[in-house]
Amino acid sequence: GEAQREPLTVYDPPQLKTGYYRTGGKVDPRWCAMLCCSMANSRSPWCRPCITACVPCCIFGTKFVDLREPDDFFATVLREESPDAPDVVRGVFWMQDNVTAPEQIITMSDAEWRSPSSGLKSARYNWTHDSTCWGLPFYCMPHFKPDHPEIGNVRIEISPSGKWIWMQGDQLVYIVQPHDVIRDGAGQPLDMPAGTLMRLTY
Secondary structure, eight states, X not given: OGGGXXXXXXXXXXXXXXXXXXXXTEEXXXXXXXXXXXXXXXXXXXXXXXXXXXXXXXXXXXXXXXXXXXXXXXXXXHTTOXXXXXXXXXXXXEOTTOTTTTEEEEOSTTSEEXXXXXXXXXXXXXXXXXXXXXXXXXXXXXXXXXXXXXXXXXXXXXXXXXXXXXXXXXEEEEXXXXXXXXXXXXXXXXOOOTTOEEEEEO
C-alpha cells in the first residue's frame, strides 16, 4: 500500500543503460531490427513522407508539430484544460528519456475529471507520437479503438497523499515533493524541482 512506499531518491532509468536491449544475454532481434535500421529513432526518416501525407487523410484532425518551435501548439492544448483539473497535472509534460516508446508530449489537465483525484484521459488528443514507422501504430491504435479501456482511454488516479499518480495498468508516477533530493545512478543530485513527475513502469 501507499503507506509502505518510501519516497523515491534515485533516478536511474534502465533504458539508458548499455545492454538494455538484450534478452538472455543476447541482443533482442526485435530491437536489433528497429535500432539498426534507425526505425525506432524519433528522427527516423523511414516512410516519413508517406506517413505525413496519408495519416491526415485517414484520421481526421491529425496535426504534425515541430517541437523545436512549440509555443503555438502548447498554447492550443492548454486552452483545453478542464477547470476541474487538479493543479499537479496542469501544464504540458515532456516524456524525457522515454526512448522505448515513440511518445514526446502529453497533457493530463484536459482529461474528464470526475473528482479532484480521478480523471479519464482520451489517448487520441494532446498525446504526441513520433511520425515514424514505430510511432504510427501507437498513434493509430487509440483512434481505431477509442472506447477500449486501456488503448482508447487512460484512467488517472491521484493517491490520497498527493505523492503518486496511477495511470492504469503498470504505470505509476511519483510527484517530487518539496524536500526530496533525487540523485542519478552515480549519486549526483539532479535538478528535479517539486512537482516534477517521474513515471515508473514496472
